[in-house]
Amino acid sequence: MSAQESTFHGFANPVDPSPAELRAWAYQPDSVPLTSMPQDWDLLVAGDHLVQTLFELSMDPACPARRFALHCLYIYAADGIRTNFRAHPKRRFRKLVEQAERAGDQLMHNWAHNSRVLLARPDLFAYRDWCEGGLVRENRRIG
Known part of the structure; x- marks a missing residue:
């Protein structure tokens, strides 16, 4: 049974979710509403430990929490670039950007483009x- 098919019952530690927990939640995001998560949860999960999972969720047009995952990718990119x-x-x-350019849809192409411009x-x-989701909500390119 895949994470998409199993029932998600919550995070053991929402401040530090595992990749499997994040993936399971992303396919059933109503099971634990974002409003019940710790403040700035997006900033907490947008790190190296979960970036591959966030990327995979962002690449999946069928993922109900895709926009949230993409928002976290924008945070990840900005954080990396702004800290040199x-x-x-x-x-x-760079590998994530190249993969998004090669295999992503328009949302992912925009993320890759915007990341390269930044x-x-x-x-x-x-x-x-x-960091507040503007580029995800507006689905636009900068530069």
């Missing part, structure tokens, strides 16, 4: 767009 990759490995970031022009960072 002290926060996250540049190699991992990498070249960090002055284009706007907290509202990258």
Whole structure:
């Protein structure tokens, strides 16, 4: 039985969910509403430990929490770029961008494009767009 087919009963520790827990929740996000999560949960999960899971969820058009996962990818990209990759490995970031360009749909192409533009022009960072979900809600390209 896959995570998508199993029943999700909650996180053992919502501040530090496992990849399997995050994946199971993403396919049944109403089981634990975002409003019941710790404050700034998006910032907490947008790290190296879960980035591959977030990327896979973002690549899946059938994932009910896809937009949330994509929002976390925007946070991850901005955090890496703005810290000159002290926060996250540049190699991992580049691999995700290349994979999104190669195999992603328009949402993922926009994320990859925006990430590359921010990498070249960090002055284009706007907290509202990258950390509050503006680029996900508007599905637009910068630069």
